[in-house]
Amino acid sequence: MSLETDLLVDRRLLRRKLTLWRVLAFLFLAAALLVAYVTLGGNASFQHRGDHIARVKVSGFIGDQTANLKLFDAIARSSAKAVIVDINSPGGTTTGGEALYDGLRKLSAAKPTVAVIDGLGASAAYMAALGTDHIVARRTSLVGSIGVLVQYPNFTRLLNTIGVSVEAVKSSPLKAAPDGVSPTSPEATAALASIVNDTYAWFKGLVRERRGYDDAGLAAVSDGRIFTGKQALDLKLIDGIGDESNAVAWLSQARSIGRDLPVEDWDKPSTSSSFPFARAAAWLADSAGLTVLGDVLRAAPEAQPAALDGLVSVWHP
Template structure:
C-alpha cells in the first residue's frame, strides 16, 4: 500500500513538472512573437519619422548581409543623415570591402559622417573613408593601412613529437601554405601576390577618398597607426571631436537641424553565426544565478569565435608583440 501511494505521489509530481515546462514553452513562444512584433513596429516607426540615424561599427568586421540590409533600409527611410560610430581594429578584407561599398551607396542618398570613438584601424579605417566626413577623438587611433595574411606553422613541433603530415596534391601550390610543412618559396610568392594586390586596392581607396599626394600616401600607408591628432595633420581625418562635432558639421554643411533626434539602428543578426550558442550558454548561466559567469562566458566565447572565423586576407590592426 505504501509503495502504491509513493508511486501516485511521484506521478503527480512528474505531471506538475511537465505542466510547468509546457507553460514555460508556450510563454516563451508568445514572448518571442511579441518581441518580434515590437521590433517590427519599432523599425517601421524609426524609418518613417525624421531623424539622424546612428550606425555602430564595433569589434571585428566581417561579411554581414544583415548589416548591408539595414544600411539599405536607412537609405529608404526618412533619416536626414547618418552618423557612423566606429570603434574597430578591422577584420577581413572582404568584410571591409562589403561595408565600404554599402556605405558609399548610402552616402549617395544621405549625408554620412564617421565618428572615430576609439579606433578606426585597417578595415575600420576603410569603413571610415566610406563616409563624407571623418571626425575623430583626439587620442583615438586611425590608420594601419595595410593587409596581412597569417597562418601558424607547426613543422618544428610535429618533428619533435614524431608526427608527419603527408598529402597528395594535384599541383605544388594546391592548399599551400598548409602549416604542416615548411613554406616553399613558390607558395610564399603566391600568397605575397595576394597581399600586394589587396594592399594596392586599399591604398587606392585612401588616395581617392582622402585626396592624398603620392608622398603623403607613402607616409601614411606603412602599416602604422596614428592618433586622431596626428591623423588630422596627415589628412586621414577632417576634424577632432565627437558626435556633437559631427552634428555641427551636418548642420553647417548639409542643413541637418542639430535638434533632430538621433536614433540608433541595429541589424537583425546577433553578430555571428554562433550568436545563438553564446546566447543560450549565457542565458543558462544567468538563469542558474551565475550572472558573473554569464558575462565572462559571453566575452570569452565572443573573442574566441571572432578569432576562429577570421581566415584569408586580413585588414586588421594588431598591437606589436612585446619581447
C-alpha cells in the same frame, strides 16, 4: 422544450463561445508577437518614422556584413535625414571592410553620412570610414593601420621533434600551401605575397581616391602604422577632431541638417536562419515565467560561427 433539446442548445452556445475565445486568443498572440518582434528590433523601419539622424555602430571584429548591409538599405528608405557611423574597431577581414565601404558609399548617395571614430578606427574599420562623407575622431583615437596581412602558424619543427610527419598527395605544388606542417616553399611565399600586394594596392587606391593624396602623401600614411587623431588630422586621414556633437554640427553646416533632430540608434536585424520570431518568442517565454526557454530561444540566433577569410586588415598591439 425537452431536456435533450435544452442540452443541445447549451452545447451549441458553448461551442460558439469556445470558438470566439480561440479566435480572440489567436489574435492576441499574433498581436503580442508582432509587438515583441518590433520592440526587440525585428524590423527597424517600424521604430523610426519621424525625422531624425540615424546612428549605426561598427564595433569589434569586422567579419560578415550581411546584417549591416540590410540595415543600410533600410535606413536609405527611411525618414532619417542623415547617418552617423560610430566606429570603434581594430578592423577585420578585407572582404568585411570592402562590404562596409561599398555599403556606406551606396548609403551616402541617399543620405549624408559622417564617421565618428571613438577609440579605434584601424585597418578595415578605417576602410569603412572612407565610405562616409566626413570623418571625425577624438584627439587620442587610434586611426590608420593601412595594410593587409596573412598569418599562419608553422609546426614543422615541433612535429619533427615529436616524430610526426604529415603525408599529402597534391594535384600541384601550390595546392593547400602553406599547410603549416611542412616548410613553406619560396613559390608558396611568393604566391601569398602577390595576393597581399594586390589587395594592399587596392586599399591604398581607396585611400588615395577618398582622401586626395599624391604619391608622397600616400606613402607617408600607408606603411601600416597607426596614428593619433591629432596626427591623422595633420596627415589628412580625417577631417576633424571631435565627437558626435561635432558630427552633428558638420551635418548642420555642410548639409543643412537640423541641429535639433534626435539621434536614434538603428540596431542590426538578425541574420539567423532559425525561427524569425525567436527573440519575440523569448520575450513571451520570459513573460510567462519560462526563463530557461527564453534563454535558449535568445541564444539560438547567435549560435552561428563568425566567418573569417584568409586576408585580414586588422590592428592589435
